[in-house]
Amino acid sequence: MTTAKAAVLSGTDAAFEFADIEVRDIRADEILVKITATGLCHTDLSVQHGHIPSPFPIVLGHEGAGVVEQVGSAVTEFAVGDKVAASFDSCGHCANCDEGKNAYCLNFWPYNFGGARPDGSTALADTEGNDLHSNFFGQSSFATYAVISPRNAVKVPEDVPLELTGPLGCGIQTGAGTVLNSLGVRAGESIVVAGTGAVGLSAIMAAKAAGATTIVAVDVLEERLQFAAKLGATHTVNGKADDVADQIKAATGGLGAKYAVDTTAVPAVIENLVAGTQFGATIAAIGVTKPGATIPLGLFSGAGKSLVGAIEGDAVPQTFIPRLLDLYRAGQFPFDQLITTYPFSEMDTAIKATQTGEAVKAVLVW
Known part of the structure; x- marks a missing residue:
């Protein structure tokens, strides 16, 4: 069990409230990532305002980036210390996933919006042990730690700042x-x-x-x-x-x-x-x-x-995000110009700046 700080959403049109939470032990096919930064996306705000249905209470956040802290026994693609960005989740075994169409996974909704693992269990709990809905886009990265599936994690080169890479997982991608x-x-x-x-x-x-x-x-x-x-x-x-x-x-x-x-x-x-x-x-x-x-x-x-x-964007994150980073390095995709960073403690300010257009892409940094 790992203790974390998270922005918890208790219901439609509620404010995000910071709270101490518990991150349950990862399973064999999961990794634990210490989150450095998370992009603020309109999809998160659409859940907050009821435009996308969701169970509550829940930890949102789906453009996370950070450093791998623990690796499940069945995971071979990642190691402790790897820098990663997280994208959407997919089942990896349906007909569309088999054809490389991960963005059209036939199980996309439960894996990304179900508020739990596919078996119904949650990766998060409050300090009294009560379930907190988790696994939003396979990550719930509005927290200092996130349990992530290797299917939606992408290694980030050492020379790219982590606070830039989170938004590549959804909006920019x-x-x-x-x-x-x-x-x-x-x-x-x-x-x-x-x-x-x-x-x-x-x-x-x-x-x-x-x-x-x-x-x-x-x-x-x-x-x-x-x-x-x-x-x-x-x-x-x-x-x-x-x-x-x-x-x-x-x-x-x-x-x-x-x-x-x-x-x-x-x-x-x-x-x-x-x-x-x-x-x-x-x-x-x-x-x-x-x-x-x-x-x-x-x-x-x-x-x-x-x-x-x-x-x-019909993307397979493990191949498309590196492609975008190659374009960025070549000066052909200057997405860093979109980003304004805010401390996570100033989340409300970042939301207002996003809604007014003051910030093109707000990124929350721990």
Whole structure:
């Protein structure tokens, strides 16, 4: 048993409360990681506000990074002292996992959102021994220690700061992977990205790295649009304008973009993307929707366009995160410019900064 400090969420719309907790002994197929830093993701906040169902009380956090402190007897891939980043979990044995489609694991929901191990046990408890829901995305890394499956852990090179690597496990991986993997954007092609938070800006950087020659950023915050231009957007469009679709088409020579990525999950924004893309275009929707959000079927029926829901950028973390780090080292994926660090004790400040747009990607550091 290991004692830890954690940010515990007791219910929908409750505040995160710091508490001492107990981390139960790891099993043969698990590793114990001392967490250095954890990215704050909109998915965590979506659980907090009830947009994603969850059992309570629970320890969230799913962009953790740290150092391996204990290794289960059946684990051969990791050793004590390894620096690791944690990503989403998967079962490793379903039909999709067997095909290398870990992001579409047929058991994705229980492994990542079930609040427990697959057998229903929890890795965490309060100081009185009562169960705390755990294993959020296979990690629950809003804590000083996390029990992690080797399937969702990735070794981090010694020369990369740990506080940078956590967000690669979800948000940044999702944005970049949607462009590079899900859509397969190639050199010379065009793409429009709606929403220039961490996910959208990662998509823009990935599009530039892929050689896309027309990259249109859409947002309602001018300072974010300026940042998007700095990171690779060739054109920017203010989403408050009345002619968003027309501006997208103008930027792409009148045809419309070949690809689109929506990170907002706002129906009106998606409608603008559909209108601003060319015949045969593919639109990837990767934002977390609010209950009841809908778009008209007529946008796609007979329009020759495809709407896809990309999960985690179709990534296999053990191969894709090193790929992103290689691009980073080569100066082609400067994701470090997105990150602002906060002490874990200032979690509320980090949340407010994320919600107001002051911080693109907040990372909480112990």
